Amino acid sequence: MEFISENSTIILAMMGTGVFAGLLAGLLGVGGGIVIVPVLFFLYQALGISADTAMIVATATSLATIVPTSVSSIMAHNRKGNVDFELLKHWAIFILLGVLAGSYLVTKTDGKWLAMMFGIIATLSALNMLIGKKNAIAQSLPGKGGQSIMATCIGFFSSMVGIGGGTLTVPTLTFCNYPAHRAVGTAAAVGLIISLPAALTMLIVGERPADAPFATFGLVNLPGFACIVPLTVLFAPVGASIANKLNPAMLKKVFALVLIITGVRMLAQTLIQEFL
Template identity: 75%
Template sequence: MEFIAEHASTFVALAGTGVFAGLLAGLLGVGGGIVIVPVLFFLFQALGVSADSAMVIATATSLATIVPTSVSSIRAHHGKGNVDWPLLKQWAPFILIGVLMGSYLVTRVKGEWLSIMFGVIATLSAINMLIGRKDALFSGLPGRTGQGIMAGSIGLFSSMVGIGGGTLTVPTLTFCNYPAHRAVGTAAAVGLLISLPAAVTLLFAGASPQDAPVGTVGLVNLVGFICIVPLTVLFAPVGAALANRLDAGKLKKVFAIVLIITGVRMLAQSFV
């Protein structure tokens, strides 16, 4: 009880992260990682953790939280027939290679570089949300080699910045004239392929920094995981219900602006 009382504000902040991520996931269809990583990054720094340590722990913890939420999402999309299992089977080896490379790099590079990478990806994703491009850039998916490069890159960059499949997979597929609903469903499965091996690797192979927040094992903060996951799962359906009552398009643009500000702030902290 003394431990809980001493860290009450931290628990409340982590719980709030779970609620916020769940609501946005249901309301706007955005992956939890794009929300969880920056919140944890700034929260851990407020607790006295260095920026480098905060970023790697935020990345690993975010990946861990994506595992159970992606399982739930896969079930829902599979029930609607929106998961392209043949494509996933073809992409899986390349995604796993990218994830293993990315997880290794997370344990080796400075958190500053991960912050820069996240800032760039978040800003570009937000711009894509604001533009809302409907037409495809290409008539279809490339050949096996091109798809292997695409899948490997998605695994590499997603595992390095703590995001699931949606942020990179959905725009990549839709730019190749792939049906949007199938892209979202398949991205949920890609998220599990990314998050599970990455989280396990960073949990057991990562070395906890000396200034890691309480409850960190390897590079995963288990306190954050326990606080965030149940509330994300609980509030995602609430967000989905709100989406039917609110103008999700306008809310998505507001979120995109907030995401741009967050991405730019992370970039500024790395360079200034």
């Protein structure tokens, strides 16, 4: 109770993050990590935690919150027929291989590099969607070999920066002339394949940093998880309902706008701390 009374503002901010992350999970298929990671990164620093520890714990905690959020989002998208299970059957094993490698590397990596990677991935993804080619780069997905490489990379980089996979899955699929709504729904399922093994790896293999926030086990912070999850699960179906009413072009613009704001802010924060 003392922790709650002393940190009520931060707890309320985490709950607000849960609402927004839930809406994004359903709307964009991103699992909410694109919002959760930077918010937790800044909030944990407000508690007096080092930037390196804040980023590592934010990454692991974000992945843990994505697990139940993705389940809720998958069910909502599947009711609308927007989850491509045939594609997932081939992609799942390669996503998992990438996740296991990426999540293990997180337990051994300096937090500042994770923060920089997050900012770069988010910013480049947004720029590609905003000012890149308006038409699909390819007329269809590549063969099974190419798709295997794509799936492995999505699992690897998504697990390293604490995102559910939509950040990379949605643009990857749409660049290959894949329907936008179906890309979003399928990305929600990719988020579950990424977040569950990644969160477990960081929980079990990760060594708790000395200055980690209260009630952190491995690299996962339970108060952050508890504040965010109920609201993400509640609001993910709302986001999915909104997504089904938007046209594909609008969906891409919303997705890109969220990415570029978040990515630039995270990258700027990290570079300032590193070089000034």
